[in-house]
Amino acid sequence: MQGYRCKNCHAESITKTSFCPICQSQTFELFTLPTNGTVYSFTIIRVAPPEYVDFAPYTVALIQLTENLRITAFIQEAVSIGEKVRWKETKNQTFIFEKAV
Numbered sequence: 656m657q658g659y660r661c662k663n664c665h666a667e668s669i670t671k672t673s674f675c676p677i678c679q680s681q682t683f684e685l686f687t688l689p690t691n692g693t694v695y696s697f698t699i700i701r702v703a704p705p706e707y708v709d710f711a712p713y714t715v716a717l718i719q720l721t722e723n724l725r726i727t728a729f730i731q732e733a734v735s736i737g738e739k740v741r742w743k744e745t746k747n748q749t750f751i752f753e754k755a756v
């Protein structure tokens with residue numbers, strides 16, 4: 656996985672944007688994201704939208720990947736805050752994580 660880091664203020668993002676949301680700079684550099692992160696917060700989805708109904712119940716977690724970057728990911732296991740998780744795959748622009756062993 657790769658992320659984008661603002662060359663001016665070092666804000667990090669998982670998606671490419673034209674302007675840095677913090678400082679409006681337009682210069683970014685690519686960097687390799689760690690595949691391991693920590694659960695920052697999570698929500699259990701029991702009533703899923705039609706496209707995800709086969710997966711329910713599932714967990715949508717905010718994962719702290721680096722000091723400056725949190726991403727939203729899908730986890731099909733029960734997790735708790737502070738738990739270590741790792742990237743499994745990216746499907747239809749959805750990040751899927753699993754518990755790190």
Ligand SMILES: [Zn+2]
Pocket residue numbers: 661662663664665666675676677678679680
């Ligand atoms: Zn910036």
